Amino acid sequence: MSLHAELHRHLGGAVVPRVFWRYLHRSCHPLAEAYPEYEGFExxxxxxxxxxxxxxxxxxxxxxVQRPDTLAYFVSKLVRGAFVFESVVYMELRHTPFLRTDPTEPMARRIDAMRPIVDTIAAAGDQPEYPLVFSQILCMHSRLPFEVNRAIVDLAASMPRAVCGIDLAGPDHLYAERLEEFISLFRHAQELGLKTTGHLYETPQGCYAELLPYLDRIGHGIQIPLLYPELLPAIAERRQCLEICPTTYLKTGTLASLEPLRSVFDRCERAGVDIVLCTDNAGLHNVRLPFEFENLLTLDIIDFRQLQACQDAAFRHAFAWPYRQPARHLLRERAGTGGG
Ligand SMILES: [Zn+2]
Structure with a gap:
């Protein structure tokens, strides 16, 4: 049995289509009319x-659709699904809390409304019958103003029990004009003791070496081994890992096939850079974490040794996994067959 740590999953993309479709119909949402049958919606x-x-x-x-009154519903369903169907025992769920606040309210009110959003998600993630270790990453967003992104960092730092780190998300070509700003925000986060990750080197337009030194992990980063392999030694030196989400690259058109990931794995392994496999948007893709592994195995892009290395690396690079050992080793110790 494999136990997984999921380090890169967005709240907006984590709800499986059927749960989302049912919700739209139950709440008589306008989209429900456009898709009377589930198959068309999927x-x-x-x-x-x-x-x-x-x-x-x-x-x-x-x-x-994910607003304060519906968040608990969506989060409780996705936590249950991850535990039962994906053997996920650790999850960092990421989201931009500002985007779940009421857009008709003034900015200051929306900023204040972010804290209850994080509280609601934390409460919904804590389900004794599905006891995975659950934490949140708050995403700054490339379309949001500095003031809001700064408030997101401050909020993350003030809620250490619910939040384990921050991220930078949104269209990556928009980073270019605001690099100094994002560097200052990541610096601020690190001064507050926060862990950091960021969507970087996902697409050829999203490659900004200036941001790399401020990250504990790199969201995607596939263009580093593909286009800038000379950066790998420094990545290894800083013990950063790449959060690789294979299905995403097909859905966004970044890769035409998963074949180039073979070089990504080979070059990273040779340079001593860890890779963790994640889903990004398991719901919207309708591809769960175990299948991301199985798919790469079937395509012969990784072997079982690399599969286990990725699984273990995910626990080592987790921002809030409470044990020194990956889950696989803990199980083995409990069975009395190893470790000790
Ligand atoms: Zn992502």
């Missing part, structure tokens, strides 16, 4: 998009 949600930007529009669709 096809719409999971079809590949032409670009990262178009793909991210799908998140906007989900975000407007």
């Amino acid at each position: 096809a719409f949600i999971t079809r590949p998009r032409a670009s990262l930007e178009e793909y991210l529009e799908l998140h906007s669709l989900v975000e407007v």
Whole structure:
């Protein structure tokens, strides 16, 4: 039995299409009319998009439905599903809390409304019958103003029991004009003791070496081994890992096939850079974490040794896993057959 740690999953993309579709129908949402049958809705949600930007529009669709009164419903369902169907025993769920607040309210009110959002998600993630270790990563967003992103960092630091780190998300070509700003925000986060990750080197337009030194982990980062392998020694030196989410690259059109990931794994292994496999948007893709592994095995992109290395690395690079050992080793110790 494999036990997984999921380090990169977005709240907006984590709800499986059937739960989402049922919710739309039950709440008589306008989208329900457009998709009276589930099959049509699933096809719409999971079809590949032409670009990262178009793909991210799908998140906007989900975000407007995920509001304070519905969040507990969605989070409790996705935690249950991850524990029961994916053997996920550790999950960092990431989201931009500002995007779950009421857009008709003034900015200051929306900033104040972020804390209860994080509280609601923490409470919904804590389910004794599905006891995975659950934490949140709060995402700064490339479309949000500095003031809001700064408030997101401060909020993350003030809620250490619920939040384990911060991220930078949103269209990555927008980072270019604001690099100094994002560097200052990551610096601020580190001064507050926060762990950091960021969507970087996912697409050829999202490669900003200036941001790399401020990250504990790199969200995606596949363009580093593919286009800038000379950066790998420094990545290894800083003990950063790449959070690789294979299905995403097909859905965003970043890769035409998963074949290039073979070089990604080979080059990282040779350089001593850890890779962790994640889903990004397990719901919207309708691809769960065990299948991301199985898929790469079937395609002969990784072997079982690499599979276990990725699984163990996920626990080592987790921001809030409470044990020194990955889950696999803890199980073995408990069975009395190893470790000690
Ligand atoms: Zn992501």
